[in-house]
Amino acid sequence: MSGEGMISEARGVHGDAGAGRLKQLMQRGTDFLGTEYAIMGGAMSWVSERNLVSAISNAGGFGVIACGAMNPELLDAEIAATKTRTAKPFGVNLITMHPQLSELIDVCAKHQVTHVVLAGGLPPGGAIERIKSNGAKLVAFAPALALAKKMIRSGADALVIEGMEAGGHIGPVSTSVLAQEILPHVAADIPVFVAGGIGRGEAIAAYLEMGAVGVQIGTRLVCATESIAHANFKKAFIRASARDAIPSVQIDPRLPVIPVRALKNREMENFSAKQVEVAAKLDSGEIEMGEAQLQIEHYWAGALRRAVIDGDVESGSVMAGQSVGMVKREEPVAAIIAELVEEAVAALGARG
Numbered sequence: 001m002s003g004e005g006m007i008s009e010a011r012g013v014h015g016d017a018g019a020g021r022l023k024q025l026m027q028r029g030t031d032f033l034g035t036e037y038a039i040m041g042g043a044m045s046w047v048s049e050r051n052l053v054s055a056i057s058n059a060g061g062f063g064v065i066a067c068g069a070m071n072p073e074l075l076d077a078e079i080a081a082t083k084t085r086t087a088k089p090f091g092v093n094l095i096t097m098h099p100q101l102s103e104l105i106d107v108c109a110k111h112q113v114t115h116v117v118l119a120g121g122l123p124p125g126g127a128i129e130r131i132k133s134n135g136a137k138l139v140a141f142a143p144a145l146a147l148a149k150k151m152i153r154s155g156a157d158a159l160v161i162e163g164m165e166a167g168g169h170i171g172p173v174s175t176s177v178l179a180q181e182i183l184p185h186v187a188a189d190i191p192v193f194v195a196g197g198i199g200r201g202e203a204i205a206a207y208l209e210m211g212a213v214g215v216q217i218g219t220r221l222v223c224a225t226e227s228i229a230h231a232n233f234k235k236a237f238i239r240a241s242a243r244d245a246i247p248s249v250q251i252d253p254r255l256p257v258i259p260v261r262a263l264k265n266r267e268m269e270n271f272s273a274k275q276v277e278v279a280a281k282l283d284s285g286e287i288e289m290g291e292a293q294l295q296i297e298h299y300w301a302g303a304l305r306r307a308v309i310d311g312d313v314e315s316g317s318v319m320a321g322q323s324v325g326m327v328k329r330e331e332p333v334a335a336i337i338a339e340l341v342e343e344a345v346a347a348l349g350a351r352g
């Protein structure tokens, strides 16, 4: 069904006006993604694999495979399997510090992946050129206005601005402030998708009206029926409220921690204790600075997998954004997207 058809069906009580306005506001985003809705399913390590990604794309959104720490062979298999489940467009999210980034880009090229999302900081030299020379569109994260401008100059085709309400690794600034700081200055030049804390369609409508061409959503899709996340992981999401999704805290200024937003659990408390322990070893000269920083970094390795796949939600990391309070039940991706679209249509229709 065409985008017009789907959006018009979500008319609700406010008639054509809201549906028409939503279609108009999302047009640059849907053109860019090749989708019915300008709603990207944010890549989530272990969660955004073939099943959820294809379900999002089949429901009219844009699924994105989370490559995470996968090697090129695993990514190859994941893309191939996703293609057997959907004929619609989807993307691949690569982490810039992955040691085999070039090989992963080549795997995307082999499969003619249309959109590559680069996460995890500024890409190493040559990566952007390699992605674009293969004909893919490059989507980059921009955590500040200066970096947004730099990514545009470097060749990004679209930007995602993600605020600290989001689940997973986060920056220091809220979505609402980033949107005000960045959208007025770059939205005319490049498609911008807003992410972080979006749980309802009213928020989608608001960011579109501010100049975004679409949104990226993670937390709200974790409990989709098609998501392979363990039942315990989904249960933890359904029970949690916004205030349970807290950022990890850095204890010692010498030991940098990129904050991760996750549900409060024993593992979050242990992480503080671990930092104190490592700092003490550093003070006593038992370990060097490099080793200390490595111990901190490696602490989380495997923690997300333990929670998502094994269902150990106490000793694993239950990464979740503040919109977790709006996750009420397990339901198909199509129902989640339809609800978000209906809410956006109603909000825009009510503007009169």
Ligand SMILES: Cc1cc2nc3c(=O)[nH]c(=O)nc-3n(C[C@H](O)[C@H](O)[C@H](O)COP(=O)(O)O)c2cc1C
Binding pocket: 041, 042, 043, 044, 045, 047, 066, 068, 093, 119, 120, 162, 165, 166, 167, 168, 169, 195, 196, 197, 198, 216, 217, 218, 219, 220, 318, 319, 320, 321, 322, 323
């Ligand atoms: C469990 C989980 C894992 C995530 N893993 C990744 C990742 O591997 N790479 C990435 O770029 N973003 C990751 N994210 C962020 C999402 O892609 C998305 O941008 C974010 O969830 C949007 O904010 P929201 O959770 O408030 O909807 C993750 C988020 C969650 C909740």
